[in-house]
Amino acid sequence: MMTFEEDQRRRNAASERIEYRNNIQYSVLLAGLAVFLLVALILYRNNRQKQKANKELQKTLVNLKSTQTQLIQSEKMASLGELTAGIAHEIQNPLNFVNNFSEVNRELLAEMMEGIENKNYEEVQALAKDIAENEEKINQHGKRADAIVKGMLQHSSKGSGKKEPTDINALADEYLRLSYHGLRAKDKSFNATLQTNYDDTIGKINMVPQDMGRVLLNLITNAFYAVNAARPDKATVYVPTVSISTKKEDNKVxxxxxxxxxxxGAGIVNKIFQPFFTTKPTGQGTGLGLSLSYDIVKAHGGELTVETQQGEFAKFTITLQL
Structure with a gap:
């Protein structure tokens, strides 16, 4: 039989085991709670850091967008500066016509008054017809000057950014002339052959005219710069030529x-669409023209590519989906 002392020792041992097990469970629970709190603290800290980083990123993004807007506007104004002389030339032509036809009409009106006094109504009728024809020409050339000014204002403005039906042929031809006369005004010795081949079946296509006009202006201006820089010595026959064409293929323009x-050059052709990359001398290029052009065409769902052979030619192609 088990004595009282043995039974007591057995009970004490069992009690100690239970207490030991409870202590272990309690310690594990405390350790688990500590780990949980530590993980929660780390997650909280990481979340705070993430929120702070996100705020910094948002702030940086806003600043970048603001800087981008300023750079785009600077590029627009720089290109407008390039066009100023060309715009003046293009406006001067219709204004000359307006002045000349107005002077002719003034003389015809004097003759008309004389014919009325002499009751020579046949002559008066003929003079009235001539005056009406001249007035129509004055109106046409006045509208031409108005269109040039509106185009200049559109180019320099921020614009609505909305797509609208646009005659791409007229847009290209407009900037071709403005760019050419702008360069001619700065360098009287410059001359180039202009070749155009417009597909009249294209009609009007939806685009942001200010933005696409900026792309065309940049490409055309670069082309004139290239042929001007390529002037060889007098012993070499070289005809600087810039050509622009449009073509409709299936659902593309x-x-x-x-x-x-x-x-x-082969070493730089892959860099030309990078921001701030330019081969022009300091002060003659922002390095943003082709980069912005690439982004504008891409925003229109299109593609801007280049094909070139050093010493021979460079051809930029804009492909737009209809």
Whole structure:
């Protein structure tokens, strides 16, 4: 039989085991709680850091967008500066016509008054017809000058950013003339052959005219710069040529601007669409023209590519989906 002392020891041992097990469970619980709190603290800290980082990123993004807007506006104004002389030339032509036809009409009106006094109504009728024809010409050239000014204002403004039906052929031809006369005004010795081949079946296509006009202006201006820089010595026959064409293919419109300048070197052709990359001397280029052009075409769901052969030509192609 188990004595009282043995039974007591057995009970004490069992009690100690239970207490030991309870202590272990309690310690594990405390350790688990500590780990949980530590993880929660780490997660809280990480979340706070993430929120702070997100705020910084949002702030940086806002600043970048603001800077981008300023850079785009600076590029627009820089290109407008390039156009100023060309715009003045293009406006001067219709204004000359307006002045000349107005002067002719003034003389015809004097003759008309004389015919009325002499009751020579046949002559008066003929003079009235001539005056009406001249007035129509004055109206046409006045509208031409008005269109040039509106185009200049559109180019310099921020614009609505909305797509609208646009005559791509007229847009391309407009900037071709403005760019050419702008360069001619700065350098009287410059001359180039202009070749155009417009597809009249294209009609009007939806685009943001200010933005696409900026792309065309940049490509055309670069083409003129290229042929101007490629002038050889007098012993070499070289005809600087810039060509622009439009073509409708299935559900696409393809616009190309090509020059027979020195082309683009193989080592830099992959960099030309990068922001701030330029081969022009300091002060003559922002390095944003082609980068912004690439982004504008891409925003229109299109593609801007380049094909070149050093020493021969450079051809930029805009492909737009209809």
């Amino acid at each position: 393809i616009i190309t601007v090509k020059d027979n300048g020195n082309g683009i």
